[in-house]
Amino acid sequence: MKMAGFYDESISNGLGWRAVLFVSGCPHHCPGCHNKIAQDYNYGQDFNEQEIIDRICENSILKGITISGGEPLCKENISEVLKFIKDVKEVRPNFNVWCYSGYTLEQLKERNDKETNETLKHIDVLVDGRFMEQKKNPTLKFRGSENQRILDIQKCLQENKIVEVAI
Numbered sequence: 385m386k387m388a389g390f391y392d393e394s395i396s397n398g399l400g401w402r403a404v405l406f407v408s409g410c411p412h413h414c415p416g417c418h419n420k421i422a423q424d425y426n427y428g429q430d431f432n433e434q435e436i437i438d439r440i441c442e443n444s445i446l447k448g449i450t451i452s453g454g455e456p457l458c459k460e461n462i463s464e465v466l467k468f469i470k471d472v473k474e475v476r477p478n479f480n481v482w483c484y485s486g487y488t489l490e491q492l493k494e495r496n497d498k499e500t501n502e503t504l505k506h507i508d509v510l511v512d513g514r515f516m517e518q519k520k521n522p523t524l525k526f527r528g529s530e531n532q533r534i535l536d537i538q539k540c541l542q543e544n545k546i547v548e549v550a551i
């Protein structure tokens with residue numbers, strides 16, 4: 385997997401102080417994409433998981449990690465993303481995990497494959513759905529268009545209904 389970027393600290397990619405990983409590669413090609421360059425699976429640098437985990441461990445202010453892109457949950461990236469989340473939780477068990485995906489929760493559940501299901505169990509908040517230019521709204525927090533939802537993924541799975549995070 386290639387990495388399009390990494391922020392050691394951010395307060396604009398989820399609630400609280402967070403590290404942010406941008407993976408490379410996205411199959412969605414949304415018109416008006418905020419990070420078009422990261423649609424290319426070969427863009428950026430090789431993802432060095434240990435280096436990123438070391439950088440996270442050096443920073444005691446962090447409350448969580450956000451994984452964005454690109455598309456973290458496409459078939460090309462999901463294995464390494466899942467391993468990364470599990471390894472981050474080994475060293476930071478209380479970390480809160482946000483993930484941005486162009487897939488909706490319904491599409492991810494429809495896959496019904498072991499890897500996707502396991503990944504969803506390790507995510508706290510899923511910001512789901514493609515960016516839609518006609519629904520763009522710059523006043524929204526943590527998302528670009530009104531179709532995108534900020535989901536409490538564990539509640540969604542446990543209660544089998546859509547539960548959005550109050551922002």
Ligand code: SF4
Nearest residue numbers: 410413414417454486
């Ligand atoms: S899902 Fe995100 S990264 Fe992928 S094309 Fe759409 S806006 Fe860009």
